[in-house]
Amino acid sequence: MDIKLQQVSYAYSQGTPFEKRALFDVNFEIPSHTYQAIIGHTGSGKSTILQHFNALLKPTTGIVQLGDRTVEAGKKAKDLKAVRQRVGIVFQFPEHQLFEETVLKDIMFGPMNFGVSATEAEARARELVRLVGLPENVLEKSPFDLSGGQMRRVAIAGVLAMEPEVIVLDEPTAGLDPRGQKEIMEMFYTLHQERNLTTILVTHSMEDAARYADNLIIMHEGKNVLSGTPREIFKDIETLKQFRLEPPRIVRFQQKVEKMINTSLAKVCLTEEELAIEMARLLREERAES
Protein backbone atom coordinates (compact mmCIF):
# COMPACT_ATOMS: atom_id res chain seq x y z
CA MET A 1 0.00 0.00 0.00
CA ASP A 2 1.32 3.40 -0.96
CA ILE A 3 1.46 6.17 1.60
CA LYS A 4 1.08 9.74 0.50
CA LEU A 5 1.19 12.93 2.58
CA GLN A 6 -0.21 16.07 0.98
CA GLN A 7 0.27 19.46 2.62
CA VAL A 8 0.16 17.90 6.03
CA SER A 9 0.56 20.10 9.08
CA TYR A 10 0.09 19.11 12.68
CA ALA A 11 -0.28 21.13 15.87
CA TYR A 12 -0.22 19.60 19.35
CA SER A 13 -2.85 20.88 21.83
CA GLN A 14 -4.58 22.81 19.10
CA GLY A 15 -6.83 25.61 20.25
CA THR A 16 -5.22 25.90 23.69
CA PRO A 17 -2.57 28.33 24.93
CA PHE A 18 -0.12 25.39 24.72
CA GLU A 19 -0.59 24.91 20.98
CA LYS A 20 2.64 23.88 19.38
CA ARG A 21 3.14 23.30 15.69
CA ALA A 22 5.23 20.26 14.95
CA LEU A 23 4.69 19.84 11.19
CA PHE A 24 4.36 22.42 8.43
CA ASP A 25 3.26 21.57 4.90
CA VAL A 26 4.78 18.12 4.64
CA ASN A 27 4.55 16.41 1.24
CA PHE A 28 5.96 13.07 0.26
CA GLU A 29 5.10 9.69 -1.12
CA ILE A 30 6.25 6.28 0.01
CA PRO A 31 5.75 3.69 -2.74
CA SER A 32 4.95 0.10 -1.73
CA HIS A 33 7.83 -2.30 -1.06
CA THR A 34 10.48 0.40 -0.67
CA TYR A 35 12.79 0.84 2.32
CA GLN A 36 12.70 4.47 3.48
CA ALA A 37 14.72 6.16 6.20
CA ILE A 38 13.41 9.30 7.81
CA ILE A 39 16.26 11.27 9.32
CA GLY A 40 16.48 14.61 11.03
CA HIS A 41 17.81 16.40 14.05
CA THR A 42 16.05 16.03 17.43
CA GLY A 43 12.80 18.01 17.27
CA SER A 44 12.60 17.97 13.47
CA GLY A 45 9.19 16.27 13.49
CA LYS A 46 10.19 12.65 12.85
CA SER A 47 8.14 11.16 15.68
CA THR A 48 5.08 13.27 14.84
CA ILE A 49 5.22 12.12 11.22
CA LEU A 50 5.42 8.47 12.10
CA GLN A 51 2.21 8.62 14.13
CA HIS A 52 0.40 9.69 10.98
CA PHE A 53 1.34 6.46 9.22
CA ASN A 54 -1.38 4.53 11.00
CA ALA A 55 -3.64 7.43 11.90
CA LEU A 56 -2.72 7.60 15.57
CA LEU A 57 -2.57 11.31 14.83
CA LYS A 58 -4.79 12.99 12.27
CA PRO A 59 -3.43 15.98 10.39
CA THR A 60 -4.46 19.48 11.50
CA THR A 61 -4.57 20.40 7.82
CA GLY A 62 -3.91 18.34 4.69
CA ILE A 63 -4.46 14.76 3.61
CA VAL A 64 -2.81 11.47 4.55
CA GLN A 65 -3.47 8.72 2.05
CA LEU A 66 -2.91 5.22 3.47
CA GLY A 67 -3.53 2.76 0.66
CA ASP A 68 -7.22 3.12 -0.24
CA ARG A 69 -8.05 4.99 2.99
CA THR A 70 -7.94 8.75 3.26
CA VAL A 71 -7.38 10.57 6.52
CA GLU A 72 -8.26 14.19 5.99
CA ALA A 73 -8.15 17.14 8.37
CA GLY A 74 -11.56 17.94 9.82
CA LYS A 75 -13.26 14.83 8.43
CA LYS A 76 -14.19 11.72 10.29
CA ALA A 77 -12.12 8.81 9.02
CA LYS A 78 -13.86 5.45 8.77
CA ASP A 79 -12.56 2.01 9.49
CA LEU A 80 -9.13 2.91 10.78
CA LYS A 81 -8.85 -0.51 12.37
CA ALA A 82 -8.06 -2.07 9.00
CA VAL A 83 -5.30 0.49 8.45
CA ARG A 84 -3.82 -0.22 11.86
CA GLN A 85 -3.59 -3.89 11.08
CA ARG A 86 -1.80 -3.16 7.81
CA VAL A 87 0.70 -0.70 9.30
CA GLY A 88 2.71 -2.02 12.25
CA ILE A 89 4.65 0.46 14.33
CA VAL A 90 7.56 -0.60 16.49
CA PHE A 91 7.89 2.30 18.90
CA GLN A 92 11.02 3.26 20.81
CA PHE A 93 11.62 0.86 23.66
CA PRO A 94 8.71 -1.38 22.60
CA GLU A 95 9.49 -3.73 25.51
CA HIS A 96 7.77 -1.22 27.79
CA GLN A 97 4.49 -2.29 26.20
CA LEU A 98 4.72 -5.97 27.16
CA PHE A 99 2.06 -6.91 29.69
CA GLU A 100 0.89 -10.52 29.39
CA GLU A 101 1.69 -13.45 31.67
CA THR A 102 3.61 -15.37 29.04
CA VAL A 103 5.53 -14.49 25.91
CA LEU A 104 3.14 -16.63 23.87
CA LYS A 105 0.06 -14.74 25.10
CA ASP A 106 1.75 -11.43 24.54
CA ILE A 107 2.57 -12.19 20.91
CA MET A 108 -0.94 -13.60 20.32
CA PHE A 109 -2.68 -10.57 21.79
CA GLY A 110 -2.41 -8.30 18.74
CA PRO A 111 -3.62 -10.69 16.03
CA MET A 112 -6.46 -12.00 18.22
CA ASN A 113 -7.63 -8.44 18.74
CA PHE A 114 -7.95 -8.22 14.98
CA GLY A 115 -10.07 -11.36 14.82
CA VAL A 116 -7.43 -14.00 14.10
CA SER A 117 -8.26 -17.42 15.65
CA ALA A 118 -6.30 -18.62 18.67
CA THR A 119 -4.87 -21.56 16.70
CA GLU A 120 -3.65 -19.29 13.93
CA ALA A 121 -2.28 -16.71 16.39
CA GLU A 122 -0.36 -19.38 18.25
CA ALA A 123 1.07 -20.78 15.03
CA ARG A 124 2.28 -17.29 14.11
CA ALA A 125 3.83 -16.79 17.57
CA ARG A 126 5.74 -20.06 17.31
CA GLU A 127 7.14 -19.16 13.93
CA LEU A 128 7.96 -15.56 14.83
CA VAL A 129 9.77 -16.33 18.03
CA ARG A 130 12.35 -18.26 16.00
CA LEU A 131 12.46 -15.56 13.35
CA VAL A 132 13.40 -12.87 15.89
CA GLY A 133 16.18 -15.10 17.17
CA LEU A 134 14.79 -16.49 20.42
CA PRO A 135 14.68 -20.13 21.54
CA GLU A 136 11.19 -21.66 21.49
CA ASN A 137 11.19 -22.32 25.24
CA VAL A 138 10.77 -18.59 25.97
CA LEU A 139 7.13 -18.86 24.86
CA GLU A 140 6.00 -20.21 28.22
CA LYS A 141 8.09 -17.74 30.24
CA SER A 142 6.97 -14.42 31.62
CA PRO A 143 8.26 -11.64 29.36
CA PHE A 144 9.47 -9.88 32.50
CA ASP A 145 11.94 -12.65 33.30
CA LEU A 146 13.81 -12.01 30.05
CA SER A 147 16.77 -9.72 29.45
CA GLY A 148 16.20 -6.30 27.89
CA GLY A 149 17.41 -7.46 24.48
CA GLN A 150 15.12 -10.51 24.56
CA MET A 151 12.13 -8.42 25.64
CA ARG A 152 12.74 -6.12 22.68
CA ARG A 153 12.57 -9.14 20.34
CA VAL A 154 9.32 -10.37 21.91
CA ALA A 155 7.76 -6.94 21.43
CA ILE A 156 8.87 -6.89 17.79
CA ALA A 157 7.38 -10.36 17.28
CA GLY A 158 4.10 -8.98 18.67
CA VAL A 159 4.00 -6.34 15.95
CA LEU A 160 4.99 -8.79 13.20
CA ALA A 161 2.28 -11.21 14.36
CA MET A 162 -0.31 -8.87 12.83
CA GLU A 163 1.33 -9.50 9.47
CA PRO A 164 1.50 -5.84 8.52
CA GLU A 165 2.37 -4.78 4.97
CA VAL A 166 4.09 -1.67 6.20
CA ILE A 167 6.43 -1.71 9.15
CA VAL A 168 7.48 1.52 10.83
CA LEU A 169 10.56 1.39 13.07
CA ASP A 170 11.30 4.18 15.54
CA GLU A 171 14.93 3.86 16.65
CA PRO A 172 14.56 0.10 16.93
CA THR A 173 18.07 -0.56 18.27
CA ALA A 174 18.36 2.16 20.95
CA GLY A 175 20.02 0.75 24.05
CA LEU A 176 21.11 -2.56 22.51
CA ASP A 177 24.73 -3.65 22.43
CA PRO A 178 26.49 -3.56 19.04
CA ARG A 179 25.83 -7.22 18.25
CA GLY A 180 22.14 -6.88 19.20
CA GLN A 181 21.88 -3.76 17.02
CA LYS A 182 23.30 -5.53 14.03
CA GLU A 183 21.16 -8.63 14.49
CA ILE A 184 17.94 -6.62 14.74
CA MET A 185 18.73 -4.45 11.71
CA GLU A 186 19.68 -7.50 9.61
CA MET A 187 16.48 -9.24 10.70
CA PHE A 188 14.33 -6.33 9.54
CA TYR A 189 16.19 -6.19 6.26
CA THR A 190 15.66 -9.91 5.62
CA LEU A 191 11.97 -9.55 6.48
CA HIS A 192 11.71 -6.55 4.19
CA GLN A 193 13.01 -8.59 1.28
CA GLU A 194 11.39 -11.94 1.99
CA ARG A 195 7.92 -10.61 2.78
CA ASN A 196 8.03 -7.80 0.31
CA LEU A 197 7.25 -5.23 3.01
CA THR A 198 7.32 -1.48 2.94
CA THR A 199 9.78 -0.48 5.65
CA ILE A 200 10.05 2.98 7.19
CA LEU A 201 13.00 3.48 9.52
CA VAL A 202 13.11 6.56 11.74
CA THR A 203 16.67 6.89 12.98
CA HIS A 204 19.57 8.99 14.22
CA SER A 205 21.98 6.48 12.78
CA MET A 206 23.24 7.68 9.42
CA GLU A 207 25.14 4.40 9.21
CA ASP A 208 21.94 2.34 9.29
CA ALA A 209 20.18 4.72 6.90
CA ALA A 210 23.09 4.42 4.46
CA ARG A 211 23.34 0.65 4.72
CA TYR A 212 19.70 -0.33 4.42
CA ALA A 213 17.48 2.36 2.90
CA ASP A 214 16.60 2.78 -0.79
CA ASN A 215 15.62 6.36 -0.17
CA LEU A 216 16.06 8.99 2.53
CA ILE A 217 13.59 11.66 3.62
CA ILE A 218 15.24 14.49 5.53
CA MET A 219 13.12 16.40 8.05
CA HIS A 220 14.09 19.82 9.36
CA GLU A 221 12.04 22.09 11.60
CA GLY A 222 8.80 20.30 10.83
CA LYS A 223 9.22 20.18 7.04
CA ASN A 224 10.51 17.60 4.60
CA VAL A 225 13.43 19.40 3.04
CA LEU A 226 15.30 16.81 1.02
CA SER A 227 14.83 13.38 -0.44
CA GLY A 228 16.98 11.02 -2.49
CA THR A 229 19.06 7.88 -2.47
CA PRO A 230 21.70 7.63 0.29
CA ARG A 231 24.45 8.10 -2.31
CA GLU A 232 22.91 11.32 -3.58
CA ILE A 233 22.16 12.73 -0.15
CA PHE A 234 25.42 11.88 1.57
CA LYS A 235 27.72 13.26 -1.09
CA ASP A 236 26.56 16.81 -0.35
CA ILE A 237 27.96 17.44 3.11
CA GLU A 238 27.38 21.21 2.97
CA THR A 239 23.63 20.85 2.43
CA LEU A 240 23.38 18.29 5.22
CA LYS A 241 25.13 20.69 7.58
CA GLN A 242 22.37 23.23 7.05
CA PHE A 243 20.00 20.69 8.51
CA ARG A 244 22.36 19.96 11.38
CA LEU A 245 23.17 16.50 10.07
CA GLU A 246 26.39 14.76 9.23
CA PRO A 247 26.91 11.95 6.71
CA PRO A 248 28.01 8.54 8.02
CA ARG A 249 31.53 8.35 9.31
CA ILE A 250 32.65 6.23 6.35
CA VAL A 251 31.64 9.01 3.92
CA ARG A 252 33.59 11.61 5.89
CA PHE A 253 36.55 9.23 5.94
CA GLN A 254 36.38 8.76 2.18
CA GLN A 255 36.42 12.52 1.63
CA LYS A 256 39.43 12.91 3.89
CA VAL A 257 41.32 10.23 1.98
CA GLU A 258 40.31 11.58 -1.44
CA LYS A 259 41.62 14.99 -0.47
CA MET A 260 44.91 13.53 0.68
CA ILE A 261 45.52 11.45 -2.46
CA ASN A 262 43.96 14.05 -4.72
CA THR A 263 41.91 11.39 -6.52
CA SER A 264 38.26 10.45 -6.25
CA LEU A 265 36.99 6.93 -5.79
CA ALA A 266 34.46 5.72 -8.36
CA LYS A 267 31.48 6.28 -6.05
CA VAL A 268 30.37 7.50 -2.65
CA CYS A 269 30.84 4.43 -0.43
CA LEU A 270 28.07 3.79 2.05
CA THR A 271 29.65 1.02 4.08
CA GLU A 272 33.14 0.09 5.25
CA GLU A 273 33.03 -2.99 3.01
CA GLU A 274 32.30 -0.87 -0.06
CA LEU A 275 35.15 1.51 0.69
CA ALA A 276 37.63 -1.33 1.13
CA ILE A 277 36.64 -2.76 -2.28
CA GLU A 278 36.81 0.62 -4.05
CA MET A 279 40.16 1.46 -2.45
CA ALA A 280 41.64 -1.88 -3.57
CA ARG A 281 40.30 -1.30 -7.08
CA LEU A 282 41.83 2.17 -7.27
CA LEU A 283 45.23 0.85 -6.19
CA ARG A 284 45.11 -1.98 -8.77
CA GLU A 285 44.32 0.51 -11.51
CA GLU A 286 47.15 2.80 -10.46
CA ARG A 287 49.58 -0.11 -10.43
CA ALA A 288 48.42 -1.19 -13.87
CA GLU A 289 49.05 2.29 -15.22
CA SER A 290 52.55 2.72 -13.81
Added chain:
Amino acid sequence: MPEILSLNNVTFSYTPENQELRNAVENVSFAVQEGEWIAIVGHNGSGKSTIAKLMNGLLFPQQGDVRILREVLNEDNLWECRSQMGMVFQNPDNQFVGATVQDDVAFALENNGIPFEEMVKRVHAALEQVKMSNFVDHEPHHLSGGQKQRVAIAGALALKPKLLILDEATSMLDPQGRVEVLQTVQTLRAETGLTVLSITHDLEEAMLADRILFMNDGKKFAEGSPAEIFSLGDKLTELGLDLPFAMKLSKLLQKEGVPLMGQHMTEEELVNDLWTSNFNK
Protein backbone atom coordinates in the same frame (compact mmCIF):
# COMPACT_ATOMS: atom_id res chain seq x y z
CA MET B 1 46.39 8.73 44.28
CA PRO B 2 43.59 8.21 46.78
CA GLU B 3 41.12 5.49 46.00
CA ILE B 4 37.57 6.70 45.38
CA LEU B 5 35.74 3.45 44.92
CA SER B 6 36.49 -0.24 44.84
CA LEU B 7 34.70 -3.53 44.38
CA ASN B 8 36.39 -6.40 46.16
CA ASN B 9 35.53 -9.97 45.10
CA VAL B 10 31.92 -8.97 44.61
CA THR B 11 29.35 -11.62 43.74
CA PHE B 12 25.68 -10.89 43.28
CA SER B 13 22.71 -12.96 42.13
CA TYR B 14 19.13 -11.76 41.62
CA THR B 15 17.97 -15.31 42.33
CA PRO B 16 20.26 -16.67 45.07
CA GLU B 17 17.76 -19.50 45.76
CA ASN B 18 18.18 -20.86 42.24
CA GLN B 19 21.67 -22.29 41.84
CA GLU B 20 21.12 -23.13 38.18
CA LEU B 21 21.01 -19.53 37.02
CA ARG B 22 24.33 -17.80 36.75
CA ASN B 23 25.27 -14.94 39.03
CA ALA B 24 24.63 -11.50 37.56
CA VAL B 25 28.05 -10.46 38.84
CA GLU B 26 30.69 -12.98 39.82
CA ASN B 27 33.82 -12.33 41.81
CA VAL B 28 34.50 -8.90 40.34
CA SER B 29 37.23 -6.66 41.71
CA PHE B 30 38.43 -3.29 40.52
CA ALA B 31 39.31 0.11 41.91
CA VAL B 32 38.88 3.69 40.72
CA GLN B 33 41.57 6.18 41.70
CA GLU B 34 40.96 9.90 42.03
CA GLY B 35 41.18 11.70 38.70
CA GLU B 36 40.80 8.60 36.56
CA TRP B 37 38.30 7.93 33.78
CA ILE B 38 37.22 4.31 33.83
CA ALA B 39 34.90 2.77 31.25
CA ILE B 40 32.98 -0.43 31.87
CA VAL B 41 32.02 -2.16 28.62
CA GLY B 42 30.20 -5.39 27.86
CA HIS B 43 27.20 -6.85 26.04
CA ASN B 44 23.60 -6.52 27.28
CA GLY B 45 23.31 -8.72 30.33
CA SER B 46 27.07 -8.78 31.04
CA GLY B 47 26.57 -7.26 34.49
CA LYS B 48 27.30 -3.57 33.81
CA SER B 49 24.06 -2.20 35.22
CA THR B 50 24.16 -4.53 38.20
CA ILE B 51 27.60 -3.13 39.01
CA ALA B 52 26.17 0.39 38.86
CA LYS B 53 23.42 -0.59 41.30
CA LEU B 54 25.95 -2.23 43.62
CA MET B 55 28.09 0.91 43.57
CA ASN B 56 25.36 3.17 44.86
CA GLY B 57 23.77 0.73 47.27
CA LEU B 58 20.57 -0.04 45.38
CA LEU B 59 21.79 -3.63 45.68
CA PHE B 60 24.17 -5.23 48.17
CA PRO B 61 26.56 -8.04 47.25
CA GLN B 62 26.07 -11.56 48.62
CA GLN B 63 29.84 -11.94 48.73
CA GLY B 64 32.63 -9.39 48.84
CA ASP B 65 32.21 -5.68 49.48
CA VAL B 66 31.96 -2.27 47.84
CA ARG B 67 34.06 0.52 49.33
CA ILE B 68 33.52 4.22 48.86
CA LEU B 69 36.51 6.29 49.98
CA ARG B 70 37.83 3.05 51.51
CA GLU B 71 34.78 2.64 53.72
CA VAL B 72 32.61 -0.46 53.24
CA LEU B 73 29.19 0.53 51.87
CA ASN B 74 26.36 -0.62 54.13
CA GLU B 75 22.78 0.30 55.11
CA ASP B 76 24.04 2.82 57.69
CA ASN B 77 26.39 4.91 55.59
CA LEU B 78 24.37 4.51 52.38
CA TRP B 79 23.20 8.13 52.14
CA GLU B 80 26.59 9.50 53.04
CA CYS B 81 28.16 7.32 50.33
CA ARG B 82 25.56 8.22 47.72
CA SER B 83 26.28 11.90 48.20
CA GLN B 84 29.81 11.22 46.92
CA MET B 85 28.46 9.99 43.59
CA GLY B 86 26.59 11.84 40.89
CA MET B 87 24.75 9.67 38.40
CA VAL B 88 23.50 10.41 34.89
CA PHE B 89 21.21 7.82 33.35
CA GLN B 90 20.37 6.69 29.84
CA ASN B 91 17.07 8.39 29.12
CA PRO B 92 17.27 12.17 29.36
CA ASP B 93 13.50 12.46 29.66
CA ASN B 94 13.23 10.29 32.74
CA GLN B 95 15.37 12.41 35.04
CA PHE B 96 13.76 15.83 35.05
CA VAL B 97 11.66 17.14 37.92
CA GLY B 98 12.11 20.91 37.71
CA ALA B 99 9.97 23.21 35.57
CA THR B 100 13.04 25.16 34.47
CA VAL B 101 16.66 24.20 33.96
CA GLN B 102 17.80 26.00 37.12
CA ASP B 103 15.01 24.51 39.26
CA ASP B 104 16.04 21.13 38.09
CA VAL B 105 19.69 21.59 38.96
CA ALA B 106 18.63 23.02 42.34
CA PHE B 107 16.37 20.08 43.18
CA ALA B 108 18.98 17.82 44.75
CA LEU B 109 20.59 20.77 46.56
CA GLU B 110 17.27 21.66 48.12
CA ASN B 111 16.79 18.04 49.17
CA ASN B 112 20.16 18.17 50.84
CA GLY B 113 19.28 21.33 52.78
CA ILE B 114 21.88 23.57 51.14
CA PRO B 115 21.25 27.23 52.15
CA PHE B 116 19.63 29.39 49.46
CA GLU B 117 22.60 31.70 48.81
CA GLU B 118 24.95 28.77 48.43
CA MET B 119 22.42 26.99 46.23
CA VAL B 120 22.17 29.87 43.77
CA LYS B 121 25.93 29.98 43.52
CA ARG B 122 26.28 26.27 42.94
CA VAL B 123 23.50 26.10 40.35
CA HIS B 124 25.08 28.82 38.29
CA ALA B 125 28.58 27.40 38.65
CA ALA B 126 27.39 23.93 37.59
CA LEU B 127 25.50 25.24 34.57
CA GLU B 128 28.54 27.30 33.64
CA GLN B 129 30.67 24.15 33.74
CA VAL B 130 28.48 22.35 31.23
CA LYS B 131 28.03 25.55 29.12
CA MET B 132 24.29 25.78 29.70
CA SER B 133 24.24 29.17 31.46
CA ASN B 134 22.14 30.68 28.70
CA PHE B 135 19.35 28.24 29.41
CA VAL B 136 18.64 28.81 33.14
CA ASP B 137 14.97 29.67 32.59
CA HIS B 138 14.28 27.25 29.75
CA GLU B 139 11.91 24.34 30.13
CA PRO B 140 13.95 21.14 30.18
CA HIS B 141 11.52 19.43 27.82
CA HIS B 142 12.29 21.81 25.02
CA LEU B 143 16.01 21.12 25.03
CA SER B 144 17.78 18.74 22.67
CA GLY B 145 18.91 15.35 23.97
CA GLY B 146 22.52 16.47 24.33
CA GLN B 147 21.49 19.63 26.18
CA LYS B 148 19.27 17.62 28.51
CA GLN B 149 22.12 15.31 29.41
CA ARG B 150 24.39 18.30 30.03
CA VAL B 151 21.78 19.69 32.44
CA ALA B 152 21.63 16.28 34.12
CA ILE B 153 25.42 16.39 34.48
CA ALA B 154 25.13 19.89 36.00
CA GLY B 155 22.56 18.52 38.47
CA ALA B 156 25.06 15.87 39.50
CA LEU B 157 27.99 18.31 39.68
CA ALA B 158 26.10 20.78 41.87
CA LEU B 159 26.36 18.26 44.70
CA LYS B 160 30.14 18.29 44.33
CA PRO B 161 30.51 14.54 44.02
CA LYS B 162 33.82 12.72 44.18
CA LEU B 163 32.77 10.56 41.27
CA LEU B 164 30.56 11.11 38.22
CA ILE B 165 28.90 7.93 36.95
CA LEU B 166 27.54 7.94 33.39
CA ASP B 167 25.23 4.95 32.93
CA GLU B 168 24.83 4.68 29.14
CA ALA B 169 24.34 8.43 29.23
CA THR B 170 24.96 8.90 25.51
CA SER B 171 23.21 5.86 24.07
CA MET B 172 19.92 7.59 23.28
CA LEU B 173 21.42 10.74 21.81
CA ASP B 174 21.84 11.69 18.18
CA PRO B 175 25.46 11.84 16.95
CA GLN B 176 25.73 15.57 17.67
CA GLY B 177 24.35 15.17 21.19
CA ARG B 178 26.82 12.39 21.86
CA VAL B 179 29.74 14.56 20.83
CA GLU B 180 28.41 17.45 22.96
CA VAL B 181 28.17 15.33 26.10
CA LEU B 182 31.53 13.64 25.66
CA GLN B 183 33.25 16.96 25.00
CA THR B 184 31.65 18.36 28.15
CA VAL B 185 33.01 15.46 30.19
CA GLN B 186 36.46 15.82 28.65
CA THR B 187 36.55 19.56 29.39
CA LEU B 188 35.38 18.99 32.96
CA ARG B 189 38.15 16.51 33.50
CA ALA B 190 40.76 18.81 32.06
CA GLU B 191 39.55 21.74 34.18
CA THR B 192 38.60 20.11 37.47
CA GLY B 193 40.24 16.68 37.48
CA LEU B 194 36.84 15.07 37.95
CA THR B 195 36.82 11.29 38.38
CA VAL B 196 34.55 9.59 35.85
CA LEU B 197 33.15 6.10 35.54
CA SER B 198 31.22 5.49 32.33
CA ILE B 199 29.18 2.41 31.58
CA THR B 200 28.76 2.03 27.86
CA HIS B 201 28.81 -0.25 24.88
CA ASP B 202 29.99 2.46 22.58
CA LEU B 203 33.66 1.69 22.06
CA GLU B 204 34.39 5.12 20.64
CA GLU B 205 33.30 6.48 24.02
CA ALA B 206 35.32 3.87 25.91
CA MET B 207 38.39 4.87 23.89
CA LEU B 208 38.42 8.22 25.75
CA ALA B 209 38.91 6.48 29.10
CA ASP B 210 42.24 5.85 30.84
CA ARG B 211 41.28 2.29 31.62
CA ILE B 212 38.62 -0.10 30.36
CA LEU B 213 36.96 -2.90 32.29
CA PHE B 214 35.54 -5.48 29.90
CA MET B 215 32.66 -7.52 31.33
CA ASN B 216 31.35 -10.79 29.94
CA ASP B 217 28.57 -12.93 31.45
CA GLY B 218 28.96 -11.35 34.88
CA LYS B 219 32.72 -11.79 35.05
CA LYS B 220 35.57 -9.42 34.45
CA PHE B 221 36.93 -10.64 31.14
CA ALA B 222 39.78 -8.15 30.79
CA GLU B 223 41.04 -4.88 32.20
CA GLY B 224 43.53 -2.52 30.63
CA SER B 225 44.26 0.62 28.63
CA PRO B 226 42.13 1.17 25.51
CA ALA B 227 45.09 -0.02 23.39
CA GLU B 228 45.34 -3.24 25.39
CA ILE B 229 41.61 -3.91 25.24
CA PHE B 230 41.29 -3.20 21.52
CA SER B 231 44.23 -5.49 20.77
CA LEU B 232 41.87 -8.32 21.75
CA GLY B 233 40.45 -7.85 18.23
CA ASP B 234 37.91 -10.49 17.22
CA LYS B 235 37.33 -11.46 20.84
CA LEU B 236 35.49 -8.12 21.18
CA THR B 237 33.02 -8.90 18.40
CA GLU B 238 32.59 -12.46 19.64
CA LEU B 239 31.53 -11.12 23.02
CA GLY B 240 28.89 -8.79 21.61
CA LEU B 241 30.87 -5.58 21.14
CA ASP B 242 32.23 -3.96 18.05
CA LEU B 243 35.64 -2.86 16.87
CA PRO B 244 36.41 0.86 16.76
CA PHE B 245 35.79 2.34 13.30
CA ALA B 246 39.45 2.60 12.27
CA MET B 247 40.27 -0.95 13.33
CA LYS B 248 37.30 -2.41 11.52
CA LEU B 249 38.24 -0.52 8.37
CA SER B 250 41.95 -1.48 8.58
CA LYS B 251 40.92 -5.12 8.69
CA LEU B 252 38.57 -4.84 5.73
CA LEU B 253 41.17 -2.98 3.67
CA GLN B 254 43.76 -5.65 4.38
CA LYS B 255 41.27 -8.36 3.48
CA GLU B 256 40.77 -6.72 0.08
CA GLY B 257 44.53 -6.71 -0.41
CA VAL B 258 45.30 -3.07 0.38
CA PRO B 259 48.82 -3.01 1.90
CA LEU B 260 48.93 -1.53 5.41
CA MET B 261 51.54 -1.78 8.12
CA GLY B 262 49.12 -2.69 10.86
CA GLN B 263 45.69 -2.24 12.38
CA HIS B 264 44.86 1.15 13.72
CA MET B 265 42.91 2.50 16.64
CA THR B 266 42.36 6.00 15.34
CA GLU B 267 41.30 7.40 12.00
CA GLU B 268 44.45 9.59 11.91
CA GLU B 269 46.77 6.60 12.16
CA LEU B 270 44.88 4.74 9.47
CA VAL B 271 44.90 7.67 7.05
CA ASN B 272 48.64 8.12 7.59
CA ASP B 273 49.41 4.45 7.06
CA LEU B 274 47.25 4.38 3.93
CA TRP B 275 49.34 7.25 2.61
CA THR B 276 52.77 5.94 3.56
CA SER B 277 52.12 2.37 2.44
CA ASN B 278 50.45 3.18 -0.87
CA PHE B 279 50.80 6.68 -2.21
CA ASN B 280 53.96 8.21 -0.85
CA LYS B 281 56.22 6.79 -3.53
